[in-house]
Amino acid sequence: MNFLTGFSKSIGIDLGTANSLFYLKGKGIVVNEPTFVAINNRTGQILAIGSEAKKMMDRTPSHINVVRPLTYGVISDFETAEEILKHYFRKVNDNGIFSRYKLAAISVPSDLTEVERKSVEDAVLEAGAAKAYLIEEPIAAALGAGLPIDEAAANMIIDIGGGTTEIAIISIGGIVISKSLKIAGDKLNEDIVKFVREEFKLAIGESTAENLKISIGSALPNDEKLEMAIRGKDLVSGLPKEVVVKNNQIRLATAKSLHIITQAIRDLVEEAPAELVGDISRRGVYLCGGGSLLRGLDKYIEKEIGSETFLVDDPLTCVVRGLGKIVEDFPKYAHILANQEKPRQINA
Ligand SMILES: Nc1ncnc2c1ncn2[C@@H]1O[C@H](COP(=O)(O)OP(=O)(O)OP(=O)(O)O)[C@@H](O)[C@H]1O
Ligand SMILES: [Mg+2]
Structure with missing residues (x-):
């Protein structure tokens, strides 16, 4: 506990559809776990949170449910989302006694409604923060990627997560144009x-x-022939069966969704002001989020949109590292926070 203020350190939160990451000021990333919760539906008791709960998925007896409280990047089950926040807030608190976090910066999709934004703030404050800043995900991602977002030039960042793909062009510390896709x-x-x-x-x-x-x-045809044996349930006999799946079959299975993603990227570039489009062709496009790790996706997007495409280092932690920069030095990023809505505080 910080005796001067009575508060714990500031914390950054990336509560994603697939993964939850927390960054504690002065410490770095302290939680990196799947956003899954196992609940006993007879008693309502939470049995496991994170990787332990994800392991139970598709393998539970009827009285246990494995739930995911976010749908398409948006909290759909607030009670459970708050339980996740509380769980990790307690786990990473400075000492045994729980004290409120001084500031919490949580990333949110750029197209949240006012009601959704308020609910996220409520969940963070309820879970144990004194002040909650909502940071638009593309801004956090661009900071995490180390892009010079304060310059008067286009920085294009594409975050392909579990539930959503967020495509944004940022200039002078703010989002100029963005699109969020449920694919x-x-x-x-x-x-x-x-x-x-x-x-x-x-x-x-x-x-x-x-x-x-x-x-x-x-995403692209592969030179090396890859295959994998999988086991499942035969739909005709109902018995276990093993089949061997080839890489080009998986590529074809996912081709349509990947095409929709690249089409949305093209659409956004087309809608952008001409000067910014010029910047993008000079500076390229940056990919982050776990989905961007799909083999060859950077080259596929580059081919489709005709601009150099870079995969950021450690794409899965990009957003929380951006939030980390903010919580490490709030004053430095005050201008970015000023572009966001005013933070909500407890007892405010
Ligand atoms: N090596 C990989 N190849 C392809 N996909 C991957 C790889 N590693 C992780 N993924 C995928 O990345 C997705 C999770 O990414 P990420 O953690 O960025 O999502 P999220 O932030 O939780 O979701 P969102 O931002 O949409 O709310 C999952 O769909 C996962 O299957
Ligand atoms: Mg994400």
């Missing part, structure tokens, strides 16, 4: 589940689909 990494998993069902008459869970995507998926 990202998790939609590719759904595409794969559907493909395996139709092609092999085999039912598989989402985690098997995600394994296929990460192990052998690619």
Whole structure:
């Protein structure tokens, strides 16, 4: 506990559809866990949060539910989201006794409604922060990527997460134009589940689909032939069955969704003012978020939009590292925070 103020340190929060990351001032990233919660639906008791809960997915008895409190980047189950915040707030607090965090900066999609923004603030304040700043995700991502967002020039950042793809052009510390799409990494998993069902008459869970995507998926045709054996339930006999899936099959299964993402990127560039488009062709486009790790996705986007495309270092932590920069030095980023809505405070 900080005895001068009575508050704990400031904290940055990236509560994503797929992963939750927390950054504690002076410490760095202290939590990096899947946004999954296992609940006993008879008693309402929370049984596990994070990777332990994700492991239970598709394997639970009927009285246990594994839930994901965010849908398409937006909190859809506030009670559970607040429990996650409380859980990690307590876990990373400075000492055993819980004290409120002085400031919390939480990233949110750029197209949240006023009501949704208020609910996020409420959840953060309720969970134990004295002051809550909402930071638009593309701003946090661009800071995390180290882009010079204060310059009067276009910085284009594309965050392909689990639930949403956020495409934004930032200049002079603010978003000039942005688009949010409900197609990202998790939609590719759904595409794969559907493909395996139709092609092999085999039912598989989402985690098997995600394994296929990460192990052998690619956006462009691959030189090396990759394949993977998977097990699932035969839809005809109802018995376990093993099939071997090839990389080009996964590529075809996910092609439509990837095409929609690149089309949205093109649309945004087309809608942007001419000067900014010139900047983009000079400076290129930056990709972050876990979905951008799909093999060859950077080259695919580069080919489709005709601008150099760079994958940022450690794309999964980009947003929380951007929030980290803010919580480490609030005064330095005051101008960015001023562009955001005024922070809500407890007892305000
Ligand atoms: N190596 C990889 N190849 C392809 N996809 C990957 C890889 N690693 C992670 N992913 C995907 O990245 C997604 C999660 O990314 P991320 O953690 O950035 O999302 P999120 O921030 O939780 O979601 P959102 O920002 O949409 O709310 C998942 O769909 C996951 O399957
Ligand atoms: Mg995200």
